[in-house]
Amino acid sequence: MKKPPTQDKTDIMSRRTKQTYDYGQKNLCVLLDLDQVLADFEGHFITKFREKFPDDRFVQLDERKGFYIKDQYEKLDRNLGDKVRAVYIEKGFFLDLPEIKGAIPAAREMAAMDGVDVFICSSPLTEYQNCLSEKFEWVEKHLGPEWLDRIIIAKDKTVINGHILIDDRPYINGSCKSPAWKHIVFTAHHNRHVEGRQRLDNWTDGTWRDIIEDFKKRI
Numbered sequence: 659m660k661k662p663p664t665q666d667k668t669d670i671m672s673r674r675t676k677q678t679y680d681y682g683q684k685n686l687c688v689l690l691d692l693d694q695v696l697a698d699f700e701g702h703f704i705t706k707f708r709e710k711f712p713d714d715r716f717v718q719l720d721e722r723k724g725f726y727i728k729d730q731y732e733k734l735d736r737n738l739g740d741k742v743r744a745v746y747i748e749k750g751f752f753l754d755l756p757e758i759k760g761a762i763p764a765a766r767e768m769a770a771m772d773g774v775d776v777f778i779c780s781s782p783l784t785e786y787q788n789c790l791s792e793k794f795e796w797v798e799k800h801l802g803p804e805w806l807d808r809i810i811i812a813k814d815k816t817v818i819n820g821h822i823l824i825d826d827r828p829y830i831n832g833s834c835k836s837p838a839w840k841h842i843v844f845t846a847h848h849n850r851h852v853e854g855r856q857r858l859d860n861w862t863d864g865t866w867r868d869i870i871e872d873f874k875k876r877i
């Protein structure tokens with residue numbers, strides 16, 4: 659069993675989490691995905707794509723299907739793949755993502771709940787050059803500098819520990835075949851065809867609180 663650290667060593671730790679070590683109480687660890695859970699990747703993509711390539715065909719949000727935007731556009735026209743990529747690798751794309759409605763107040767409220775630790779768990783693009791630093795900037799801008807300590811960047815989210823992962827990607831695979839977390843699918847146009855999954859549809863109707871309270875009882 660992990661021993662409670664001495665007072666002077668805990669300074670940074672206790673600032674980051676409300677972890678209680680082995681005093682008999684356990685915190686619920688919630689992993690929040692960033693793109694399409696807190697930040698509106700899909701909506702911003704369409705705006706930028708149409709600005710940059712006004713003469714090209716595009717996919718309306720309510721016609722989106724499948725996780726990768728590029729795959730669907732390439733089915734429309736195989737030359738669109740490079741244009742899609744050019745939109746999201748451009749400097750400023752990730753920084754300028756608007757918030758998903760209600761996500762920021764919900765994340766703040768969740769992090770302030772007793773017995774709950776919240777982390778942001780996001781994958782970088784392989785073309786990380788702009789995306790990686792802009793994810794940190796986005797979090798600092800929208801949630802504040804104290805949230806920088808809560809960012810987990812992982813290409814493979816299956817190896818990350820936590821009780822719940824709220825993520826719009828419907829199938830999350832990786833080297834760990836039975837991840838510690840339970841995946842709650844955050845509803846997006848691209849995943850609404852996927853059936854039989856526990857979901858969170860939005861941050862505005864308060865149902866996220868029921869999910870958190872329910873999981874708190876289960877750990």
Ligand SMILES: Cc1cn([C@H]2C[C@H](OP(=O)(O)O)[C@@H](CO)O2)c(=O)[nH]c1=O
Pocket residue numbers: 691692693694699725726727728779780781782783784
């Ligand atoms: C290429 C691509 C990336 N993304 C997001 C998912 C990842 O962020 P996140 O893990 O925060 O959801 C990030 C890198 O792939 O960009 C999409 O949501 N759709 C796409 O088509």
Ligand SMILES: [Mg+2]
Pocket residue numbers: 691692693694695825826827
């Ligand atoms: Mg996502």
